[in-house]
Amino acid sequence: MEYKYNGIILGKRNLGETDRMYVIYTREAGKIWAAGKGTRKPAAKLAGSLESLTESEIFISKNRGRGNITGAIAVDTFPFLKSKISFLESAFGAIGILEKLITDQEKDERIYALLKGYLAAMNKAAEEEGEDKKDILTAGLIFKLLDFSGYRTSFEACVKCRNKILSGRNYFSARLGGAVCPECFSGLGETRVSDGCVKMIRIILANKIESLGKLKVPPADIKNAQIVISEQVKWITG
Numbered sequence: 001m002e003y004k005y006n007g008i009i010l011g012k013r014n015l016g017e018t019d020r021m022y023v024i025y026t027r028e029a030g031k032i033w034a035a036g037k038g039t040r041k042p043a044a045k046l047a048g049s050l051e052s053l054t055e056s057e058i059f060i061s062k063n064r065g066r067g068n069i070t071g072a073i074a075v076d077t078f079p080f081l082k083s084k085i086s087f088l089e090s091a092f093g094a095i096g097i098l099e100k101l102i103t104d105q106e107k108d109e110r111i112y113a114l115l116k117g118y119l120a121a122m123n124k125a126a127e128e129e130g131e132d133k134k135d136i137l138t139a140g141l142i143f144k145l146l147d148f149s150g151y152r153t154s155f156e157a158c159v160k161c162r163n164k165i166l167s168g169r170n171y172f173s174a175r176l177g178g179a180v181c182p183e184c185f186s187g188l189g190e191t192r193v194s195d196g197c198v199k200m201i202r203i204i205l206a207n208k209i210e211s212l213g214k215l216k217v218p219p220a221d222i223k224n225a226q227i228v229i230s231e232q233v234k235w236i237t238g
Contacts, residue, residue, distance in 0.1 A: 002060065002062075002070060004058070005024070006058075006075075009023075009054050010023045011052050011095065014040065015035060030104070032060075032105060033066045036068075046069060049072035050069065051082075053081065053091055053095075081119060086134065090122070090138045097145070100237045101146070111145065114141065114209055115141070117210050122137055125213050135222045136217055139226060142229050143201060143229070146232060147205060155201045157179075158178075158179060158183075159176040163181060165198060169182045170192075171185050177232070179198065191228070194220065196221035196224070197221045200221055200225055
């Protein structure tokens with residue numbers, strides 16, 4: 001039986017001498033795996049539509065197992081994103097985190113739309129030479145993925161006393177999943193977060209990924225947010 005999917009190619013690995021196995025995030029079924037027969041051959045017709053970070057319509061024949069790709073039509077190849085190494089590195093780093101946070105065959109159309117919006121926004125930023133935007137967009141993707149996966153990072157109120165987080169000396173606890181106010185700070189695994197970092201994360205969680213490229217955030221606050229992401233993902237994935 002043949003199935004049609006709208007999918008984004010997350011990655012691929014070689015299989016045998018001429019084949020590849022593809023990991024795809026689909027709108028219809030979440031993350032799936034499928035084999036592409038002969039896609040490593042120089043003249044393979046399907047290979048171009050199955051490049052990593054490409055959105056395609058994909059046809060998969062299934063009897064038993066993961067299935068074989070029988071056809072693919074590229075919808076968007078995000079060419080400017082793929083033309084810049086720094087953007088590709090950021091995107092593949094984000095994809096690696098996504099794969100840690102989601103399980104196979106769990107449909108979530110929000111994640112599909114988020115990933116598609118992220119790649120489109122990164123492509124636009126790359127076209128406009130917006131090197132400073134890639135880190136903001138990538139942080140936005142990951143914070144939203146954490147939210148959709150049930151690990152929303154709380155920066156509105158202290159996760160210990162529940163009082164509102166105010167400007168000043170605040171901290172982040174990966175174990176508790178959010179901000180800790182100065183009165184509740186214990187120093188046990190808690191990281192200092194700047195006011196700018198707190199503001200950035202609040203804006204990210206309240207807005208669509210496509211609009212985040214308009215943000216102007218100092219590099220130090222972006223770096224602070226990246227530390228929060230690293231600590232939270234490590235805590236969740238062990």
